[in-house]
Amino acid sequence: MNLCKCALVGSMLLAACSAPLSSQAGVSADGALPSQRGAGQAYELLGSQVFDLPDPVSGITYQAYVSLPPSYDDRNARSYPVVYVTDADYGFPILRLIGRRMNGAGPRIEEFILVGLSYGKGQDPMASRRRDYTPTANGASDAPAGAVHGESLRYRDYLRDTVLPSVESRFRAAPGRRVYVGHSYGGLLGAQILMTEPQMFSGYVLGSPSFWYDRKYLLRQTRSLLNQITAIDTDVYVYVGEFEAQRAGDKRYQQEVDMVADNATFADLLSAQNYPGLNLKAEVLADEDHLSVAPRGFTKGLLHTLPARTQAE
Numbered sequence: 001m002n003l004c005k006c007a008l009v010g011s012m013l014l015a016a017c018s019a020p021l022s023s024q025a026g027v028s029a030d031g032a033l034p035s036q037r038g039a040g041q042a043y044e045l046l047g048s049q050v051f052d053l054p055d056p057v058s059g060i061t062y063q064a065y066v067s068l069p070p071s072y073d074d075r076n077a078r079s080y081p082v083v084y085v086t087d088a089d090y091g092f093p094i095l096r097l098i099g100r101r102m103n104g105a106g107p108r109i110e111e112f113i114l115v116g117l118s119y120g121k122g123q124d125p126m127a128s129r130r131r132d133y134t135p136t137a138n139g140a141s142d143a144p145a146g147a148v149h150g151e152s153l154r155y156r157d158y159l160r161d162t163v164l165p166s167v168e169s170r171f172r173a174a175p176g177r178r179v180y181v182g183h184s185y186g187g188l189l190g191a192q193i194l195m196t197e198p199q200m201f202s203g204y205v206l207g208s209p210s211f212w213y214d215r216k217y218l219l220r221q222t223r224s225l226l227n228q229i230t231a232i233d234t235d236v237y238v239y240v241g242e243f244e245a246q247r248a249g250d251k252r253y254q255q256e257v258d259m260v261a262d263n264a265t266f267a268d269l270l271s272a273q274n275y276p277g278l279n280l281k282a283e284v285l286a287d288e289d290h291l292s293v294a295p296r297g298f299t300k301g302l303l304h305t306l307p308a309r310t311q312a313e
């Protein structure tokens with residue numbers, strides 16, 4: 001199955017991040033705003049920060065990319081929801097821009113602290129995400145010989161025990177207001193977290209989850225996992241592109257798996273549990289495929305999980 005390359009959304013864009021101490025750090029004494037360095041040096045995401053966060057269990061060092069909202073420095077008494085995105089090389093710069101542009105003509109999305117979850121520091125991106133985002137050791141048929149898969153529960157525990165406490169001790173994070181965003185393998189990981197420790201996040205944006213993985217292992221486990229959970233009090237947005245359906249002979253569509261049907265099955269199983277606190281929305285986004293759909297899905301996911309609040313709220 002040739003979905004590994006299709007799933008490698010995260011390797012398409014590299015975010016080079018600087019490390020000032022606040023959202024507007026780097027302002028000079030004469031009031032000039034920070035700017036790119038020039039002279040052929042690397043482009044930076046100005047106003048971002050990077051922290052090493054080693055996993056004490058595996059010994060792997062990961063990084064957290066952090067971007068603070070525009071009002072963070074001016075509103076010292078305010079706390080903010082935190083959005084965590086996997087495949088940070090791709091997802092971090094996109095979500096950062098979405099959060100700003102969507103509010104350009106008035107508030108539509110609540111301001112948030114953005115945390116990008118990097119691959120293992122110095123590791124091959126695909127090797128890192130194969131290992132950390134998948135639920136079993138049975139990888140895709142086109143994975144390289146010796147590729148490691150199936151450490152998603154270890155990675156989930158690393159997020160819970162290391163990343164979340166570190167972010168919330170360092171920044172003014174609103175208690176209990178965390179949104180998970182993941183696409184492809186990242187969506188698969190998010191679905192597993194939702195069904196094993198749903199309280200880790202108050203919102204989930206699950207993009208084109210790779211439910212095909214290991215003969216639909218996680219999808220086959222969905223009913224039994226959900227039957228063990230008495231409550232899910234969270235906002236969930238699940239998206240997939242129209243052309244992620246299977247249609248033999250039409251190259252716009254998937255040829256080996258039907259991710260649209262898999263998403264519908266997952267959403268139906270989740271909805272059938274009738275959790276009172278679950279706010280679920282599942283959509284098929286027209287004219288999109290696996291590689292094009294994420295920016296649009298991210299935008300609609302934030303509108304579902306973090307709509308702008310009124311003054312009364």
